[in-house]
Amino acid sequence: MDLSLSEKETAFRNELLDWLAANPSGQPSGPGQDEQFEHRRAWQRRLASGGWSAVHWPVEHGGRAASLTESAIFFEEIARAGAPLPANVLGLLLAGPTLMQCGTPEQRDRFLQPIVTGDEIWCQGFSEPEAGSDLASLRTRAVLDGDTWVLNGQKLWTSYARYARWCMCLARSDTDAPKHKGLTYFLLDMKQEGVRVRPLRDITGAAHFNEVFLDNALVPRDLVLGGVGNGWRTALTTLSNERSGLAFFHQVQMRQLLDRLAAVAVARGSFADLRVKDALGELYTRVEALRLTAYRGLATIERHGQPGPESAVTKLMWSATNQQLTQLAVDVLGPDALQEGPGWGYELLRSKGNSIEGGTTEILKSTVAERVLSLPRSR
Amino acid sequence: MHFALTDDQREIKQTARALLAERCSAARVAEHADGRGHDSQLWDELVGLGWPALGVPEEHGGLGLGVVEAMCLADELGGALASVPYLGTAAAALLIRGAGSADQKRAWLPRLANGEVLGTFGMARDGQGELVPEGTRADLIVLVEKGRAKLLTPATAKVEPVDTIDRTRRYAKVTGEGESLPDDAALPAARVSVLVAAEMVGLCQRTLDMTVAYVKDRRQFERPVGAFQAVAHRCADMLVDVEAARSLVYGAAWAADVAPGTLARSAALAMAYVGDAARRVTSSAVQAHGGIGFTWESGLHWWLRRAQLDAVLVGAPGHHRQRVADAFTGDVS
Structure with missing residues (x-):
């Protein structure tokens, strides 16, 4: 059992960190969604120019043939650097891998390159x-x-x-x-x-x-x-690729949000309130449990070639924890966390989608019960 | 990075599971708990197989393996709810190994490893260990208070039985002067808490498995009750708890062997989550069994009872959450 990075993984991470230090993602030119998207598109072009856009893809298609762990490191580190996801995240994580598994040679030649560069979203x-x-x-x-x-x-x-x-x-x-x-x-x-x-x-x-x-x-x-x-089989190929990398990005973002909240709680003296301290302790515990469970999920895929029970529960853990976190922010910050616009008010509202997008909590629990626990099909 | 048991570690876990499945049926658990006896026959066999020797260094007559391997055993023993004094004996060895003098190690470790001495441990407050598992029959008791540990024997200790709801173990209050271990015992104590947490992971996994088997089998309204979403989703929630708990315990066990710098934090994380998870999962198991789950005969309550005691054995979950909050906010503020 090994939670530390191998020599090869460390080299990968160091190379990435050096590159990120020399290539900061910068900020969008404005608050609107169009500006944010163009910022992400420019960010992906930059990633692509450094060979960092599609790290988990084979070298022949513009990737680095990164292992699952290296790919996880990539998503963790760009989140830690405060950089956004590349604009073409669905192309990189879903369309590309599906084309590689199910596409004709002509389709692969036509579509893969512009996915890597972000030219075609x-x-x-x-x-x-x-x-x-x-x-x-x-x-x-x-x-x-x-x-x-x-x-x-x-x-x-x-x-x-x-x-x-x-x-x-x-x-x-x-x-x-x-x-x-x-x-x-x-x-x-x-x-x-x-x-x-x-x-x-x-x-x-x-x-x-x-x-x-x-x-x-x-x-x-x-x-x-x-x-x-x-189509159903091809769609399942797409869906099975879905959350592998994103989970690591979101997990780091959630930790950053929690660190922000904890810092404010300490600064305002709310940390002296044992209820707040207890709730923060619980959130750190859950965030760490998610991170480690995601790593266990990688190990299972590496060993057995397919996801195990750990992967099935990470989405449930993430959505519930993020909602718990944004709600605690209101308790800690009071009305300040309920301002319209970017900030805690936005995070609170946005987190309500976490338990719906990419499979509702209810559907995921039924899936876990049937596929992992082998319970009879329920309706 | 490969965050999973190695082949050797899996082998240890699977061998332990197979043996316990044969030797330690639910009926046998009930027999020992009901009669408040011990499974001395099983313990003799485990001693013969070297289980208490596993975490003791080779120079002291042990097998020299780590906390990860001991965790595998504690996990399976917790699942089987075996009435054997493994936890205390392994814990005493970990504490003496980590904080004891050369003389203390020479005096005790070989005899803990070969089963001659039954060990145990307790977290103490104001000199008193309030909840010492198998305290009434241990030959050696290591009490830990604020990072310092001391050794007591029945000759030097005042041992007062405590009749808890966990009848698979005999607990005691222990006081006495004893002999100090010279080195800091904080990290050795964290290693012990990893074993306690592992035991809870085992009992969570086992009660989940029993529950899944039951809801597949039990029929109402012409179908298995596990086909009702309310029941199925409860089982899914139990699985989330089991997997999250397992991840944190594996992380803490790895830190115990490889990354002592992060052990205090990792152990607090594990204890903060696992105690509550064990309470939730065992309660959920009773609920999902319906009326049967509330009967004495079902035996489920033995696991629930143990979970309640394990959850507070080295401090209640809330205590560990405070430690987690302190550790992490120290980083951000």
């Missing part, structure tokens, strides 16, 4: 108004017309859709097949007449997500990924 068109947790019931229709698929329907909760050039779009290509069998995975060009994007204002007042309306959107036949009717 990707979004994920899975969820729909009537297909959230029950994803396979999605209704967007795809009909083949000559050599072109014609898509009609609506996608929801689509992050980055406003900025994306391409969409990993799951649609129903066969209405007669059973619901998991009639799906096809399309590489959809977002810059066309048949695609309309509407920002979706969320609980925070900002628009992190979008609605995407497909009205005779066109996809050439050769931009089906993983074969017609294989």
Whole structure:
């Protein structure tokens, strides 16, 4: 059992830290989301120029063939440096790996390079108004017309859709097949007449997500990924790649938020209140438990080639802990934590999405019960 | 980094589990707890297999292995709820090994390793160990107070039995002058707390396993009760607790062997979480078993009882949370 970095991992980390020190991410030019996104796009270009954009990808596709642990180190260290996620995080973590596993050589040649540089941003068109947790019931229709698929329907909760050039779009290509069998995975060009994007204002007042309306959107036949009717399997490939790197980024961000809160608590004298001290102690305990559980998850994947029970519980731990943290901030800071705008008020509201995005807590608990504990399927 | 047991460590854990599954059935647990006896037959076997020798240095007749390996045994013994004095004996050896003089080590470690001496330990306040496991029958008691430790024997100690709800162990209040260990005992005591926490991880895992088996089997409304989300989600919550607790205990055990600089903090983190996790998981196990869980006959309560005692054996979770808060806020302020 070893929690320390190997020589190779230490060398990787040192090289990264040197590079980060010489290449600070800087700040967005303004508070708006467009400015923030452009900042992240510029940040990704910088990462790419130093060879740090797609560390977990194979060298032939512009990566460093980083191990799982090295990839975790990368996400931890950029968070620790106060840098944002690269703009094309969905391309790097989801679209790219899915293309490498399921794509044709032509698709890989066409799409992978612009993902690394951030020149082509990707979004994920899975969820729909009537297909959230029950994803396979999605209704967007795809009909083949000559050599072109014609898509009609609506996608929801689509992050980055406003900025994306391409969409990993799951649609129903066969209405007669059973619901998991009639799906096809399309590489959809977002810059066309048949695609309309509407920002979706969320609980925070900002628009992190979008609605995407497909009205005779066109996809050439050769931009089906993983074969017609294989969409569910291809989508599972995407989803299985999802949170590996992000978990480490978010875990560090949560620790930073907690450190900020603890520093304020000490500065204001609230730390003398045993209830506050106890709550802070509990949060540090939970944050550390999450970090160590994530490391155990990596070890299981390295050993068995697939995630174990640890990986199944980290999202549950993260979302609950982040919500607990932002609520404690209100107790410690009082009305100061309830100001509109960036700050604790925003964090409080934003954290409410943590237990919904990427699988609701309820769905994840059912998944854990069925897949990890082998309990009978529940409804 | 590879934060998982090595093949050798897994082997130790699996061998221990297999042996205990054979020797220490739930019926046997009940028999010893109900009759307030000890499983001396099992203990003799474990001594023969070298379990108490595991963490003792080779120069003192032990196997020279670390806290991680001892943690594997404590984990399995906690799960099986075996009525054997492993924890106290291993703890006494860790304390003497870490804080004792050369003479004290020579005098005690070989006899703790070969089972000749039954050891135990206790956290003391104002000179009194309030909750000393197996204090009534130990040959050697190490009391720890504010980072200092002293050795007592039945000849020098006043031992007063305490009748706790955990009938798998005989607890005692212990006072007396004793013989001081010369070196600082804070880190050795942290190593002991890792074993206590490991025991709780074992009993959490075991009660989760029993609960999962039960809710798959028990039927109401024409289906297994585990098919009801309210029950399934309770089990998922138990798993979160088990995994989080295991991670923190593994982290503390690793620090105990490899990173003494972070051990105090890691041990506090583990104790802060695991005590409450053990309370929650064992309570949840009783709840998920419904009426059966509340019966004497189900035996679940033996694990719940032990969890309650283990959770306060080296300080209650709230105490450790305060230590965690102090340690981390020291970094940020």
